[in-house]
Amino acid sequence: MTRREQRTTVFDQLYFYGFYGEDSFEKQCDLYLETEVSNPSERAGLKAKTFNIISLIPEIDGLINKAAIGWKTDRMTRVDLAILRLAVYEAFYDESVPESVAINEAIELSKIYSGPEAASFVNGILGKLSREKETKNGKDDI
Numbered sequence: 001m002t003r004r005e006q007r008t009t010v011f012d013q014l015y016f017y018g019f020y021g022e023d024s025f026e027k028q029c030d031l032y033l034e035t036e037v038s039n040p041s042e043r044a045g046l047k048a049k050t051f052n053i054i055s056l057i058p059e060i061d062g063l064i065n066k067a068a069i070g071w072k073t074d075r076m077t078r079v080d081l082a083i084l085r086l087a088v089y090e091a092f093y094d095e096s097v098p099e100s101v102a103i104n105e106a107i108e109l110s111k112i113y114s115g116p117e118a119a120s121f122v123n124g125i126l127g128k129l130s131r132e133k134e135t136k137n138g139k140d141d142i
């Protein structure tokens with residue numbers, strides 16, 4: 001699988017997570033991954049990434065809520081929320097993914113899976129989080 005295919009698979013799982021309870025999601029995740037991913041080690045890696053993101057949802061949603069002025073995660077579409085959760089995780093928690101790649105990929109996912117305004121919405125939130133991170137790290141002083 002390409003990185004984009006892997007990212008799309010994790011996005012799918014994060015989207016489905018909103019429909020299943022905690023107890024049944026893992027089983028549903030396993031069934032989906034068995035159908036979509038033939039390589040067992042790749043399947044395990046995708047599942048681990050999905051559950052890493054899920055474990056950080058309260059923290060990730062807090063960041064999203066802080067950046068999304070006038071919007072809260074409970075008002076966002078499930079598609080946009082899944083895209084944002086994945087992008088925030090990749091940009092700010094996963095050191096193997098450059099921040100700019102995570103943001104660009106989130107914009108592309110939103111163009112494919114969400115409404116016409118979604119790309120701007122996703123870009124605005126992620127851009128704001130990125131600028132806040134730069135300010136925190138003192139990069140604005142350069």
